[in-house]
Amino acid sequence: MTMDTCEAVSPAANADPVLLDAKVCVPELRAGSVSRAGLVETARSSHCRVIGVTAPAGYGKSAFLAQWAASEDRRVAWVSVDRLDDEPAALLASVASACCRAGLCDADLVADMDDRSVPALGCGAPRLASALRASPVPFVLMLDGLHELRSPGCRDVLEVVISAIPRGSQLAAASRSEQPHLPRLRVYGDALEFGPVDLALDADGARQIFGQVNVSLTAERAAAMAEQTEGWPVGLFLAALIAEDSRGQPATVTGDDRYVADYLYHEVLSQQPKAVQRFLRRTAVLDQLSASLCEAVLGSSAVAIDLRRLEADGLFLIPLDRRRQRYRYHAMFREFLAGELCRTEPGIVMTLRQRAADWYESNGCPELALEQLLHAADWDRSVRLAATLARPARNAGQLASVARWFAAIGDANIRRYPPLAVLAGWEGVLTGDPARAEGWAAFTGTASFETTPVDGAASFDSARAMLRAGMCAAGPEQMMADAAFAAAQEPAWSPYRDTALWLLGEAHWLAGRTSEARGLLDEASATAATMSSSGNLVLCESELAVLAMDRGEWGTAADRLGRALATIDEKGMDDHVMSVLAFAAAARLSLHHCDVKQAGRQLDRAMRARASATYVLPFVAVRLRLQLAKVCAAMADPGTARQLLREIDDVLVRRPSLGTLVGDVDEFRSVLAPRGAAGTHGGPPLTSAELRLLPYLQTHLTVRAIAERLFISPETVKSQLSSIYRKLGVSTRGQAVQQAAAIGLLAA
Numbered sequence: 001m002t003m004d005t006c007e008a009v010s011p012a013a014n015a016d017p018v019l020l021d022a023k024v025c026v027p028e029l030r031a032g033s034v035s036r037a038g039l040v041e042t043a044r045s046s047h048c049r050v051i052g053v054t055a056p057a058g059y060g061k062s063a064f065l066a067q068w069a070a071s072e073d074r075r076v077a078w079v080s081v082d083r084l085d086d087e088p089a090a091l092l093a094s095v096a097s098a099c100c101r102a103g104l105c106d107a108d109l110v111a112d113m114d115d116r117s118v119p120a121l122g123c124g125a126p127r128l129a130s131a132l133r134a135s136p137v138p139f140v141l142m143l144d145g146l147h148e149l150r151s152p153g154c155r156d157v158l159e160v161v162i163s164a165i166p167r168g169s170q171l172a173a174a175s176r177s178e179q180p181h182l183p184r185l186r187v188y189g190d191a192l193e194f195g196p197v198d199l200a201l202d203a204d205g206a207r208q209i210f211g212q213v214n215v216s217l218t219a220e221r222a223a224a225m226a227e228q229t230e231g232w233p234v235g236l237f238l239a240a241l242i243a244e245d246s247r248g249q250p251a252t253v254t255g256d257d258r259y260v261a262d263y264l265y266h267e268v269l270s271q272q273p274k275a276v277q278r279f280l281r282r283t284a285v286l287d288q289l290s291a292s293l294c295e296a297v298l299g300s301s302a303v304a305i306d307l308r309r310l311e312a313d314g315l316f317l318i319p320l321d322r323r324r325q326r327y328r329y330h331a332m333f334r335e336f337l338a339g340e341l342c343r344t345e346p347g348i349v350m351t352l353r354q355r356a357a358d359w360y361e362s363n364g365c366p367e368l369a370l371e372q373l374l375h376a377a378d379w380d381r382s383v384r385l386a387a388t389l390a391r392p393a394r395n396a397g398q399l400a401s402v403a404r405w406f407a408a409i410g411d412a413n414i415r416r417y418p419p420l421a422v423l424a425g426w427e428g429v430l431t432g433d434p435a436r437a438e439g440w441a442a443f444t445g446t447a448s449f450e451t452t453p454v455d456g457a458a459s460f461d462s463a464r465a466m467l468r469a470g471m472c473a474a475g476p477e478q479m480m481a482d483a484a485f486a487a488a489q490e491p492a493w494s495p496y497r498d499t500a501l502w503l504l505g506e507a508h509w510l511a512g513r514t515s516e517a518r519g520l521l522d523e524a525s526a527t528a529a530t531m532s533s534s535g536n537l538v539l540c541e542s543e544l545a546v547l548a549m550d551r552g553e554w555g556t557a558a559d560r561l562g563r564a565l566a567t568i569d570e571k572g573m574d575d576h577v578m579s580v581l582a583f584a585a586a587a588r589l590s591l592h593h594c595d596v597k598q599a600g601r602q603l604d605r606a607m608r609a610r611a612s613a614t615y616v617l618p619f620v621a622v623r624l625r626l627q628l629a630k631v632c633a634a635m636a637d638p639g640t641a642r643q644l645l646r647e648i649d650d651v652l653v654r655r656p657s658l659g660t661l662v663g664d665v666d667e668f669r670s671v672l673a674p675r676g677a678a679g680t681h682g683g684p685p686l687t688s689a690e691l692r693l694l695p696y697l698q699t700h701l702t703v704r705a706i707a708e709r710l711f712i713s714p715e716t717v718k719s720q721l722s723s724i725y726r727k728l729g730v731s732t733r734g735q736a737v738q739q740a741a742a743i744g745l746l747a748a
Contacts, residue, residue: 024098026069026078026142032212033063034205034233039194040068043172048192049165051172052182056314056330057267058234059199061174065142068172075139077102081148088120088153089113095141095161096128104139105131125157129164138168146175147314155180176314196318200231209236213244220700228253228331234263235332255335264336268315279305280315281344284337285352285375287368288320289327296359297352350376357381367393367401374408382409383417387455390423391495394430395533397573402427407711418444419453422463429470430535430577432612432692441471457496462489466496469503471616472510475657480507498527498536505540506619509547510659518547534571535578538564539620542582546627549585554592561586574605577612581620584627591634603631611691618655622648626665633672641672650687690727693720697737 043051053061069076077098085091096113099105109131113124132141141161149155162181165171173179185191201209203222210217210225217225229235238260239253253260269277282298283289289307307327311317316333320326329337341349353376360369366389373382386405393402406414406424414420421440428437444467449460457463462485468474469482483504490497505520525540527533545560564582573579583606590599606628613621629644648665652658696706703721707714725731728739 020094020097023080023082023094024078024101026076027062027066027080029063029066029070032208033067034060034201034208036060036064036067037071039064039198040071043068043170043192043194044072046170046192048185048190049167049170050162050181050185050191051170052179052191052193053172053174053199054177054179054182054193054314055196055199056176056316056333058232058263059196060233061176061199062144064194064199065144065172065174069140069142072140074169075102075104075135075137077104077139077141079141079143081143081145083148086149086151086154088151088157089124091149091154092120092124092128092157095143099128099132099139099141102139104135104137120153121156121160125160129160132161132169133164133166135166135169138166140169141165141171143171143173146173146179147177178312178314196232199233200226201233201236202226202231205231205233206236209233210240210243213240215240215243218700224700225253230330230332232330232332235260238263253332255332255337256339260332261336261339264333265340268333269337269340272315276305276310276315280310281337281341282348282352284329284334284341285349285372286356287328287371289317289329290325293356293359297355350378354378370405374405379409379413379416383413383420384454387417387420387423387453390420390427391455392532394423394426395528395531395535397534397571397576399427399431399576403431403711414440415443418447418449419455419457419460419463421447422457422460422467423455425467426470429467429616430612432577432614432616434614434616434689437471437616441467441473456494458489458491458494462486462496462500465489466499466503469507472618472655472658476507476510476659479503480511483507495531495533498524498531498533498540501527502536502540505543509543510619510661512660514547518544521547534567534573535576538567538573538576538582539578541567542579542585543623545585545589546581546623549588549592554589557585557589561589575609575612577609577617577620580606580609580613581624581627583609584624584631587631588627591631596635599631599635603628603635608695611694615651615654618651618658619661621651622655622658622661622665625651626661626668629668629672633668638672645669645672647691687723690720690724693717694724694736694740697721697724697733697740 053064055061065078069078077095079085079094079098081091081094085094092113093110096105096110100107100110105128109127112127132139149158159181162171162185182191182193186193203219203226206222206226206229207217207219210222225236225239229239235253238257241259242253242257255261255264269280272280279294279298283294286293286297291307294305294307307317308324311319311324311327316330317327318330320328328334353372357369357372357376357378360366360372366385370382370385370389373385386409390402390405393399402423406427409420411424414424421444425437425440425444428434428440441464444464447460447464452458453460453463455463465482466486469479469486472479483500483506486496486500487504490500494500501520501524505517505524508514508520509517521540521544525537525544528537528540541560541564545557545564548554548557548560561582564579565586568574568576568579568582583602587599587602587606590596590602606624610624610628613624615621625644625648629641629648632638632641632644645665645668652662652665656662692710693706696709699706701709703717704714707717710717721733724736728736730736730739
């Protein structure tokens, strides 16, 4: 970078030479700054005369310009704009002083710019523009902190200066708020713009920042930190300081941590008028913002606040559509605002959330209403809304959301509304949590409820009968009775009609009445399609495919599986218990077509997800593993087949009466036995709880984090880990993963 000096940098009578020199000097780069070489090269090589860098506080705008200046071979004129420049003559004087320092104009022009008797727009700006236009050398004029200029007069003179930037030279301006000259230049293709997305750092940037404080991050942890902070550079830097304070342990960083909160308060919130501060704090209860929602939640206080203006002012507001009707806050900024709200106005939080819930319900967004009510601890309303939403969410494959709702509501509140307890029992069944499923089944077995449930079931008696049938604790005969009762209770328009028919079809299959089972499962699938009940549709189609393959009807099986697999892919249901049989059946079908590679892919999908099929859904758990064992045996993997038989035995210990399924298992066992020695692992089978835990051993998650994912205590995780190690004959987490993959418990 070439920097000529000017003898009289600032002849202005009222200017402090030291302060002015600081304003027009390129800041020194901080040691260890993350490289922005890619952005610099993009800017330098652009044909655009104006480069706009616009992002909220802490995105490294100044550092980017400083790196650019350090690598530039053209003359660089730098101005650190401050509030004293928010007057046309003062702005022109600062720009002229910077240009003088860079050798682009003489000291006389600087003196003229500071003459307040000369009209800035009519005389000063044109004279400076003329000097820039006539510059014999290319240059880059850098204005850092353009958001400090709020007066229309400054914007006007800046437009004149911009118009004079010759080709081959550039003006680069960094600002927290939108730059008013960019829309016009954008139309003419004469502006290159960088925003928060461009300035956000990735995992490599996170690792570099943490390395400055001697904290090492794994690739996975670096990616997680970049995601958590949304790449916000200051957020990553503060997270590194927090980790340093934590003696090198990478701590989770949130917006209400004191380091982050102090920065955001002083750099952002405190700079806003009181009304805007209040608006920001109170709308922190919202995941998304729109004008009508904000007005409903805040009332009259929202009327004067323009979301578009807040975005333009760089207040960490991110548009979610091109029409700028919906926004969200940057995650860490929202956490900071929520902390400020609880600190300054704790008494209003519940009211704000209840108003938000009212708006969401009246605008057809009951799921978002429930999220607000859960945070507001409005349990009566939460319970009934959760009861209404749980079934459709479950059938759409959103089991994680349902589990989170129930965990937030709590068991004590669920017991107050027995129909919700039935749904909580199903949640345990479908997520492979036997203790939870059996606990709620026991509770509903003695509970009473006389009115019609809000979830659409014909009666509470019908709902709990279906739960009993699904768990099949008393054998096929009782299952048949319960399913027949529910099928008689639930009319054609009931959202539970397909479930009752599916369970009745299952009962007939266990009783050996395959013809009746096929008819009922076909009707259940058709009904599930009309009810948008994806889970039931997938399982019924998968079971019909298995029945077809058993009869040698491979074309029919392919059609059934095609429908099931398409639904799984469309709804993202790979980990849903109702999907696993589809993968096993698809592997069997692929083997029939001699497509070993595709069979292996489908087998991997089934093996990964099978842990959710436990003895509380016993006919699915056993039938799934039997199909998988047959596929493994056919692929010359008797060791894994035997492991699957051991898992079946674990189910049969608790559910010994499963009708014809027991005979099917015995028949396959007798066929497999003569085929050779035992497989690689002959120890006791892992329990369903241990199978649920096993996939998490492949991740970077700590014991506490795994416990949070599984809604169990860290002590339970440690106990299950010890049991897994003992059964697999290993002593470390890595060895457990390796051994589990070798015997087919995890994908290799």
